[in-house]
Amino acid sequence: MMKRTLLIAAAVLGLSAPAIASEGANPPQLKWSFAGPFGKFDEAQLQRGFKVYREVCSSCHSLNYVNFRNLSQPGGPGFSEAQVRALAAEYKVQDGPNDAGDMFERAGRPADHFPAPFPNENAAAAANGGKAPPDLSLMPKARTYERGFPWFIFDAFTQFAENGSDYLVAVLTGYHEAPKGFSVPEGGHYNSYFPGNVIAMPKPLSDGQVEYPKGADGKSPVPETVDQYARDVTAFLMWTAEPHLDARKRIGFQVILFLLVLSGLLYFTKKKIWSRIEH
């Protein structure tokens, strides 16, 4: 009976599915090192992604929830504390007031937040044709796309949670000529994946723009292409959005293993006790 009802419910819902399938192209699904039950961040990728953020995105986008010290935290890009101290010192940070009551500038320290490129949102908007570049700290968790029926049900079982990351790469690589007859307003750029297809952000990445660390053979182990930059910076942003992801998945596996054993033991105890009576 239960099964039959579920089938009927599925049929009812299935019939109405075509009505929602018209919301534009879904981002392609990519492979991520942090996906799945044993997923974790790839240190080298986070370091490359950080380089992309620093050299390209940081001129427009803030990273307000991240401190320099986070960069040497376990489960992150794996910089050493000395590297982080040196890196922070390259930035000028406003501090104060001092004893005389004046604000002053000093070299950054690991405990400082990443300095934002603009003093406030209005300044950010004014410098970018009226649209402020949003803070990137939480971006892969703050964006998604609709999976639709029945995929959203399967996602709960397959642990698909990388929709935000897929979307980010799609936007960063989605700059194309506007199709014929589509007029892009002044200051806008055509993008196949941004909702409405007109984005205020100019195409931020181009091939060869960021120099990646060289391997033993004098070549970068990964291609220096827009596609690779987009994946790396997105992985880095996923880490800024969820800095404890590694620990979460690791502990989660232990917790679930423990609960499985506990449930097994409780089940046999229960069976033993209930075997005393007919039920």
Added chain:
Amino acid sequence: MSQHSSTYVPKSAFGKWFESRLPIAGLIHSSFIVYPVPRNINYFWTFGAILSFMLASQILTGVFLAMYYTPHASLAFQSVEHIMRDVNFGWLIRYMHANGASMFFVAVYVHIFRGLYYGSYKAPREILWILGVIIYGLMMATAFMGYVLPWGQMSFWGATVITNILAAIPVVGDTIQSLLWGGYSVGNPTLNRFFSIHYLLPFMIAGVVILHIWALHVPGQNNPTGVPIKSDKDTVPFTPFATIKDLFATAVFMILFAWFVFYIPNYLGHADNYVPANPSVTPAHIVPEWYFLPFYAILRAIPDKLGGVIAMFASIAVLAFLPWLDTSKVRSTSYRPLYKQFFWILVADTLLLGWLGAKPPEGWYVIVSQIATAYYFIHFLVILPLLGFIERPLPLPNSILESVLGQKGGAGLPAGANAEPQSKG
């Protein structure tokens, strides 16, 4: 409860001294040790224990969150991020709390539909049932206010939509709205109020839960046959029988809970709530949490604002009248071939409403919502009262014991448990 307390005899001198002044050990003994439970109850009866566990989990994680959370419009979002990033295991506590709310509702929906299926709301359990409906209402209020606290886009706009519809209530609507707002729109005073009430309500829930269990222990538990307990042979003592079964079921439920917390902690949330609240940017779709979706669909199905509000509240309130709307004397749906079909149609209708609640209110979604809403009310107000007169129930077993032993006696399943609906419909 009191009728069993006489069996408890304190052993130590201190125990005797204490028990004669405050007989709490006897109360616990009679309620959770010797309390007789029907020997045939199935796993659907473990959800009460699961719900108690979830309430405790929500209160515990909530108290820890409140140590770091700042209820201020310009700091709330940031303080939640502080919990997620800098507080030791803050991410765990917060994900447990956010997903715990969902698990709480998963459990309560199973619990409620269990009651609907086995007729647990019928005499003599009407008060028990109504207390359950009150708990459900309090849970919804708590969860709604909790969702506002992180002060993301969906928090802010969800609060705006819901407080705006309250204004449609005649006479007192405006007053309720400005009391909740503490100003002329959703803002910092609203957040302060919601935090205070969000902290208060769970303890009120705990209080009503105690009444709920009290009202349960007077008539005793219902069971899959719906036949009342007739002798001691129909029952087993709560401990160890129900205790171990509840523990096992809770452990299994915790696996589901852990799956969400550790692997897909944001699956049930909205991406928009990771964007700080911004009164000047409206999100493309304002959608409530999944557990409110059927009611949200009902609210929007009615073209009139006041009508929508009335329908939404009525869809919950109607549950409280079930004991009198259902005219059948037979409790368990296993013996009600016609009602069994309508029960499953109602389940499908609620799922459909839930799905519609997540869709924009346009085109034929609206029409389907209206049909599904109408059916929801027809089920309770027309079908249920009439069925009691029309339906010919299957023969009931004489006792719980008989249904259990009959099963072993070669009949396969207890009478009726495998009875497929017989009508031609």
